[in-house]
Amino acid sequence: MARFLRSAGWALSGIGHALRTQRHMRFHVMMAVLVIAAGLWFRISGLEWVIVLLTAALVIAAELFNTAIESIVDLASPGQHPLAKAAKDIAAGAVLVLAFAAVVIGLIVFLPHMRILLFD
Ligand SMILES: Nc1ncnc2c1ncn2[C@@H]1O[C@H](COP(=O)(O)OP(=O)(O)OP(=O)(O)O)[C@@H](O)[C@H]1O
Structure with a gap:
């Protein structure tokens, strides 16, 4: 249990x-x-909660992976390198794909609720 709490603490400090x-x-x-x-x-x-929470968690997790990749790249390649650029841009691309999907999913979930509120 103490080991789990220590690992969770490190994970939280990574998020921080x-x-x-x-x-x-x-x-x-x-x-x-x-x-x-x-x-x-x-x-x-x-x-709808499952979809919304899963989508939000995926975007945040992708951003965490992106941040981790940025740190590794900066450590491995402090100078400019085309592979460093590719790694950073591809990781950022993954976040962009999920963020775009999240916007579309948000519209699919919330637009019907907004329509009911506005027009019924
Ligand atoms: N070591 C490197 N070698 C080559 N290109 C790099 C390197 N580091 C960053 N780049 C590129 O420079 C551009 C800007 O990088 P940077 O890390 O500043 O991105 P950013 O989107 O401004 O980041 P942040 O969100 O942290 O402000 C990106 O296209 C990135 O791939």
Whole structure:
């Protein structure tokens, strides 16, 4: 148990480091908080909660992986290198794919609730 708590503490400190150093990470967390607030406001269904929470978690996890890859690249290649650029840009591309999917999923989940609120 103590070992698990110690590992969880290191993982939390990794998340804290990403939050302190990456503005994109802060943006994704802020969006997740807004989406959770919207879910509570619109009283979305259980299945919608699963979709929304999973999507938000995937975007944040992708940003954490991206931050980790950036750190490894900066350590391995402090100077400019085309492979360093490729690694960073590909990792950023993965976040972009998930962030774009999250926007589309958010519209699919929340637009019907907004329509009911506005027009019914
Ligand atoms: N060591 C390197 N060699 C070559 N290109 C690099 C290297 N480090 C970064 N780059 C490239 O320079 C551009 C900007 O990189 P940078 O890490 O500043 O990205 P950023 O999006 O501004 O990051 P952040 O979100 O942390 O502000 C990217 O295309 C990246 O791939």
